[in-house]
Amino acid sequence: MSRRTEGAPASWEVFLRPRRGLNHQHVGSVRAADADTALLRARDLYTRRGDPLSLWVVRSDAVHAASPDERDPFFAGAHHKPYRYPEHFPPLTEKGADGDHLD
Amino acid sequence: MSARPTGTTPASQDELLAHFDGLIAAGETVEPRDWMPDGYRRMMIRQVAQHAHSEIIGMQPEGAWLTRAPSLYRKSVLIAKVQDEAGHGMYLYSAAETLGVDRAALLDALHQGQQRASATFNHPALTWADTGAIAWLTDGAAVINQAPLCRTSYGPYARAMRRVCQEEAFHVRQGYDLMRTLCEGTPEQKAMAQDAVDRWWLPAVALMFGPPDTEAGGADARAAALGAAVSRRAMAWGIKRHTNDELRQRFVDSCVPQAERLGLVLPDPAIRWNEERGHHDFTPVDWDLYRAALGEDTHWSRQRLAHRRAAHEDGAWVREASAAYAARFGADGPPPPPAPDPETASKAGAGPAAVEDVRGGAGERA
Numbered sequence: 001m002s003r004r005t006e007g008a009p010a011s012w013e014v015f016l017r018p019r020r021g022l023n024h025q026h027v028g029s030v031r032a033a034d035a036d037t038a039l040l041r042a043r044d045l046y047t048r049r050g051d052p053l054s055l056w057v058v059r060s061d062a063v064h065a066a067s068p069d070e071r072d073p074f075f076a077g078a079h080h081k082p083y084r085y086p087e088h089f090p091p092l093t094e095k096g097a098d099g100d101h102l103d
Numbered sequence: 104m105s106a107r108p109t110g111t112t113p114a115s116q117d118e119l120l121a122h123f124d125g126l127i128a129a130g131e132t133v134e135p136r137d138w139m140p141d142g143y144r145r146m147m148i149r150q151v152a153q154h155a156h157s158e159i160i161g162m163q164p165e166g167a168w169l170t171r172a173p174s175l176y177r178k179s180v181l182i183a184k185v186q187d188e189a190g191h192g193m194y195l196y197s198a199a200e201t202l203g204v205d206r207a208a209l210l211d212a213l214h215q216g217q218q219r220a221s222a223t224f225n226h227p228a229l230t231w232a233d234t235g236a237i238a239w240l241t242d243g244a245a246v247i248n249q250a251p252l253c254r255t256s257y258g259p260y261a262r263a264m265r266r267v268c269q270e271e272a273f274h275v276r277q278g279y280d281l282m283r284t285l286c287e288g289t290p291e292q293k294a295m296a297q298d299a300v301d302r303w304w305l306p307a308v309a310l311m312f313g314p315p316d317t318e319a320g321g322a323d324a325r326a327a328a329l330g331a332a333v334s335r336r337a338m339a340w341g342i343k344r345h346t347n348d349e350l351r352q353r354f355v356d357s358c359v360p361q362a363e364r365l366g367l368v369l370p371d372p373a374i375r376w377n378e379e380r381g382h383h384d385f386t387p388v389d390w391d392l393y394r395a396a397l398g399e400d401t402h403w404s405r406q407r408l409a410h411r412r413a414a415h416e417d418g419a420w421v422r423e424a425s426a427a428y429a430a431r432f433g434a435d436g437p438p439p440p441p442a443p444d445p446e447t448a449s450k451a452g453a454g455p456a457a458v459e460d461v462r463g464g465a466g467e468r469a
Contacts, residue, residue: 008207009426010434011200028197028263031206033422033429036436045193048186049270059434065136 011060012038016046017053024056032057114138127341132258135201143340147257148202150342153220155195156213160220160407162188164228165237173231180277181234187270194266198259214412222397223310225404232285232292232299238278240303240358244311246271247354256341279361286365293366300362301370308354308371309388309396313347348388355385 009031015024027046032038038057047055082088114122119138126133133139139147166185172178196206212218223241228234249271252264285296316330330347337343355374362369373386386392432438 008205009422009429027266028194029200030193030197033425034432034434034436037425045190048183048190 009033010038012042012057013060013063014038014042014046015056015058016042017055018050020053024054029060030057127256127339130341132261133256134258142336143342144202146337146340146342147260148199148204149218150337151195151199151202151257151260152204152209152212152218155192155199155209156218157221157224158188158192158195160213160411161224161241162192163407163410164224164226165234167228168231168234171231177281184238184274184277187274191263191267191270194263195260198257198263201259202257210415214408214415216408220407221310222404223306225397225401225407226302226306227403229302230295230299232282232295233303235278235281235285235296236299236303238274239282239361240278240300240307241311242271242274242278243358244307244354246275247350247357248311251344251350254344279365282365282367286367296365297367300367304370305392305396308351308385309393312351312354312388314393315348315388315390316346317348351388352382355383359383 010033011029011031012035013029014027016027017024030038030041030045032041035057039055042055042057046052120140123133123137123139123143126137133143162185165181165188169178169181169185172181196209199209200206209218213220228237246268249264249268253261253268255261255264282296282300285292314330315327316334318324318327334343334346338346358369359374359376371386373384375384377384
């Protein structure tokens with residue numbers, strides 16, 4: 001049985017478009033030696049109910065990830081750029097701090 | 104997705120722990136690439152693996168009746184149910200792998216007896232009615248356990264639980280429907296239903312919720328403290344939301360009126376409504392009762408494991424053939440004719456053409 005561990009098939013991330021109008025969403029992962037088998041396993045596992053429209057499988061080791069981290073400047077966010085948000089500006093129907101904005 | 108350490112500047116252990124504690128306190132989920140205490144990771148791997156093992160071992164008692172279902176309709180329902188259990192195991196192995204373990208290693212640990220499945224299923228399904236009693240009682244218990252787990256602190260586990268819970272509702276209802284049909288049938292059929300409930304009540308009430316962890320659950324102070332220490336740790340980390348005994352009480356309260364409607368008797372003479380507590384009293388699950396229900400190293404615990412091992416070994420040729428196919432053609436399958444060298448094909452296939460193909464096939468473009 002230990003030989004199985006060595007030869008464990010590749011991991012694939014599964015993305016499902018559950019219905020029209022939605023993006024593909026990550027739903028989990030399957031193990032399979034090749035893409036066709038991965039699709040079959042993903043179908044059996046993640047589409048037993050509902051009316052799913054489409055399925056993607058992507059090798060897990062092909063996913064390049066970046067995660068927010070408290071010390072990681074990768075995601076600067078926009079906290080110091082409040083002008084990126086509509087709330088930064090007065091609404092069109094009210095008087096703002098600097099007077100009328102009924103333009 | 105494997106859990107790789109993030110490649111950021113090293114933070115002090117205290118800072119990392121403070122950040123982790125902050126997430127838990129805020130009711131946020133912990134995600135695979137987040138730093139987490141070793142103890143949290145270990146407890147999570149242990150729980151998710153045990154849960155996954157229980158799902159696939161749990162297929163066996165009902166699976167044994169697939170070929171003997173009394174009608175094509177009941178057979179179709181049971182196949183769907185047992186297939187779901189396999190699926191639940193796969194959701195959970197997938198979640199466990201995000202913690203940095205390999206599912207093949209987890210299966211090895213199960214097969215070699217280093218990790219266990221729930222002892223609930225170390226009991227035989229002697230009659231057709233057992234399939235109904237298992238679904239009504241043990242799946243009913245699972246729903247009560249798993250509903251709070253949909254908000255457990257580890258993100259992938261919580262998401263797997265949400266999928267599982269959606270499917271469990273069908274399991275419980277079909278089991279109850281099966282029992283009701285038997286109870287409305289001949290006296291022999293009703294007796295069969297009662298007999299099955301007599302056998303599955305204790306495994307459900309004692310084993311599906313874990314050992315006693317409060318004195319209210321009937322354990323003596325020392326034993327309760329033992330169970331409570333584990334529960335407290337799991338609750339502090341947001342892994343569990345309720346004590347075992349609290350969920351056990353909830354289960355008993357839900358089953359009593361259901362059994363009454365079926366006209367079946369739950370095999371516990373101590374069950375009665377307690378006005379003062381607003382709950383049903385029942386025979387406390389103390390450690391003696393718990394150990395008695397465990398059935399460790401019994402014929403049926405060995406049987407379940409032997410069957411699981413045999414199924415795994417019987418499937419070896421499929422895994423080997425699949426691996427050989429992939430080794431020959433690469434992960435993308437055989438190339439279209441005329442066949443180029445598989446080495447270059449796999450490299451070329453990963454280029455823009457393949458991406459376009461995925462999009463076209465998935466209907467992203469008109």
